[in-house]
Amino acid sequence: MPQQEQVPQMIEFRNVRYSPDGQRAVLSDLNLKVEAGETLVLLGRSGCGKTTTLKMINRLLDPTGGEVLVEGKSVLEWDPIRLRRGIGYVIQEVGLLPHFTIERNIGLLPQLEGWPPERTHCHVEELLEMVALDPATFRHRYPRELSGGQRQRVGVARALAADPPILLMDEPFGALDPLTRAEIQKEFLALQQRLRKTIVFVTHDIHEALTVGTRIALLKAGQLVGTYSRKEFLDSSDPTVNAYLSVLRATGPEAGA
Amino acid sequence: MSLMEYFYRNRAEIWMLTLQHCWLVGMSMLLAVAIGVPLGILITRRASLNKPILGSANIIQTIPSLALFGFLMPLPWLGARADRLAIAALTGYALLPVIRNTYTGIMGVDPSVREAARGMGLTDWQLLWHVELPLALGVILAGIRVATVITVGVATIAAAIGAGGLGEFIFRGLAMVDNRVILAGAIPAALMALLADFLLGWAGRHLVPSAKS
Numbered sequence: 001m002p003q004q005e006q007v008p009q010m011i012e013f014r015n016v017r018y019s020p021d022g023q024r025a026v027l028s029d030l031n032l033k034v035e036a037g038e039t040l041v042l043l044g045r046s047g048c049g050k051t052t053t054l055k056m057i058n059r060l061l062d063p064t065g066g067e068v069l070v071e072g073k074s075v076l077e078w079d080p081i082r083l084r085r086g087i088g089y090v091i092q093e094v095g096l097l098p099h100f101t102i103e104r105n106i107g108l109l110p111q112l113e114g115w116p117p118e119r120t121h122c123h124v125e126e127l128l129e130m131v132a133l134d135p136a137t138f139r140h141r142y143p144r145e146l147s148g149g150q151r152q153r154v155g156v157a158r159a160l161a162a163d164p165p166i167l168l169m170d171e172p173f174g175a176l177d178p179l180t181r182a183e184i185q186k187e188f189l190a191l192q193q194r195l196r197k198t199i200v201f202v203t204h205d206i207h208e209a210l211t212v213g214t215r216i217a218l219l220k221a222g223q224l225v226g227t228y229s230r231k232e233f234l235d236s237s238d239p240t241v242n243a244y245l246s247v248l249r250a251t252g253p254e255a256g257a
Numbered sequence: 258m259s260l261m262e263y264f265y266r267n268r269a270e271i272w273m274l275t276l277q278h279c280w281l282v283g284m285s286m287l288l289a290v291a292i293g294v295p296l297g298i299l300i301t302r303r304a305s306l307n308k309p310i311l312g313s314a315n316i317i318q319t320i321p322s323l324a325l326f327g328f329l330m331p332l333p334w335l336g337a338r339a340d341r342l343a344i345a346a347l348t349g350y351a352l353l354p355v356i357r358n359t360y361t362g363i364m365g366v367d368p369s370v371r372e373a374a375r376g377m378g379l380t381d382w383q384l385l386w387h388v389e390l391p392l393a394l395g396v397i398l399a400g401i402r403v404a405t406v407i408t409v410g411v412a413t414i415a416a417a418i419g420a421g422g423l424g425e426f427i428f429r430g431l432a433m434v435d436n437r438v439i440l441a442g443a444i445p446a447a448l449m450a451l452l453a454d455f456l457l458g459w460a461g462r463h464l465v466p467s468a469k470s
Contacts, residue, residue: 058376084378095373099391099466108387109377158377168376 010036010071010166010198011057017065018052018222026052027222030066036165039192039199040227041213043206043244049222050202054168057200058087070166085109088159088167088197092174094151096143102128102154103139109162127157132187149180156188160195167199173208185211206244207251210234218244263437271426275445278422281412282449284344286405289351294397296352297359298385311360314353322411325349326418343412343420350411351404358400362393395465402457409450413442423449 011034018027027049034040042050055061056068059080068075075083096105104111106127107120115123128135131153143151152172159167173181173188189212192199203209209216216233218225218240225240233241264271293314300307317325325346330336335345366389374388390397416424426442 060372060376081378081380084376087376087378089373089376091369091373091376093367093369093373095367095369095371097370097374097388098367112379112383155373 009033009069011200012069012072013053013056013066014069015066016053016056016063016068018049018056018061019064025222027063030222030224032217032224032227034198034200036198037196038214039201039212041209041216042200042202042219043209043213043216044204044219046204048219050204050219051170053219054170054200054202057166057168058084058089085113085162086164086166088162088164090152090155090159090167090169090172092171094143094155096151096154096158098143101140101142102146105143105154106158106161108158113162123161124157127160128154130160130191131157133157147180149176149184152176152184156191160197165198167197169199169201171202171204174203174205181208188212206248210248258437260437260440264441267441271441271445274421274423274425274442275449278409278412278424278446278449281340281343281347281415281420281422282405282408282453285347285351285408285412286401288344288348289355289404289408290401292348293352293355294359297356297397298363300356300360301363301389302381307360311353311357314349314356317349318353322346322350322414323417326414330418339415339418339420342418343415343422347408347412347415351408354400354404354407355397358396358403359393362396362400363389365396366392391466395461398457398461398465402454402461405453405457406450409446409453413446 011032013030013032016027016030017025019025030049030053032053042053044050052061056063056075057070059075059078062076070078070083070087096102097108100108103121103124106124110120110123111117124139125135128138133150133153138146138150138154143154146154152175155172173184176184185208192212201212203212210230210233213230215227215229217227218233218238220240226236226238228236228241234245236242236245258266296310300310320328326342329342329345332342335341370388370392371384374384379387412422413424413427415422416428423442423446427439427446430436430438430440430442
């Protein structure tokens with residue numbers, strides 16, 4: 001897909017509705033725009049529809065109503081395979097192929113895209129270094145030999161392998177212990193500074209949202225409450241936002257250890 | 258004449274019937290895998306076909322073997338030659354374990370692995386070839402192993418309709434009321450079943466890609 005002419009709205013949701021059984025609406029009246037280069041956090045409680053929203057971008061789910069556009073084109077007009085190959089996807093469980101080495105895992109998409117083995121080999125090395133894993137140590141290991149944090153780093157490397165303009169991340173650091181999580185969030189921010197991908201990041205953790213996001217989209221019961229920059233979020237008087245802010249104050253670094 | 262002497266005296270015929278038995282089992286298993294694995298894959302893609310396909314394979318397996326040979330006999334082409342008939346029946350018997358294990362093997366693949374692979378943009382064929390089949394291989398081989406051992410046993414009945422195999426000795430021995438003759442068929446058949454089980458178990462352990470996660 002053309003990277004030179006980046007459409008300002010990389011991703012757009014227009015009046016999107018999702019109601020799988022025709023009765024309960026998991027998502028309703030969703031209107032949202034994601035700008036190129038930003039990290040939009042989808043924040044909300046469990047069951048508020050944030051993962052559903054994410055999955056509509058790479059068509060793992062299709063809306064029951066409304067339209068989702070990626071790079072100005074409806075997702076229904078995209079070839080689903082090409083769409084997905086242009087979007088990196090990182091999930092909480094990581095989902096590395098257990099029977100492939102780390103190298104093969106990361107190099108799978110380049111291989112399927114027909115890259116020459118030499119190029120893939122070099123690229124895997126670059127990607128491992130990008131996610132702070134020593135290539136010599138890790139490339140021949142199997143996922144089962146890695147810790148949770150290392151596996152998720154490989155997950156991110158894999159998502160970046162075909163150099164997609166968009167990254168979708170579904171609570172990617174949720175399964176990690178707090179120390180590893182903080183470390184990985186920092187590295188992720190540094191990486192994003194370098195790469196400037198368009199990222200949609202799902203989390204229910206307010207601290208994480210404020211740490212990694214350039215903008216926060218707050219979801220409640222399948223509806224968008226609002227989108228806020230960090231400052232707007234912290235200054236907002238909206239009751240739902242305030243609920244989060246009180247949690248933030250109660251569990252922040254100032255709170256009694 | 259002791260049992261050992263009988264074996265030695267008739268070793269040519271024992272060998273020939275063993276080969277014939279191998280032929281019957283081999284052909285049936287080849288067909289059962291060629292038909293069963295694709296069907297197993299199909300029902301992971303089309304849930305609606307699950308009941309009819311597994312149901313039919315189940316019914317075939319429930320029919321007593323000799324009766325199944327009887328049912329197939331009047332059919333044109335199939336019923337015309339004893340070995341064709343036997344292979345058709347044996348293939349039918351081997352289908353259920355192969356289809357079912359292919360199905361459960363594939364469905365047993367970690368859902369997050371499947372989700373990550375789909376999200377990456379793997380086509381359905383690529384998903385099958387790179388992810389599902391390698392990870393399901395252990396379970397599929399286990400099904401093939403069970404089916405093979407069953408087939409070695411049921412193939413002894415093929416002799417009753419003139420298809421040859423080690424069952425010849427067994428039936429002959431029963432008619433003659435001569436234990437040595439029965440054992441001349443039964444022992445090689447049992448050894449064949451044990452060997453097949455051992456070899457396929459070995460294959461299962463050594464050919465399956467390291468999949469423990």
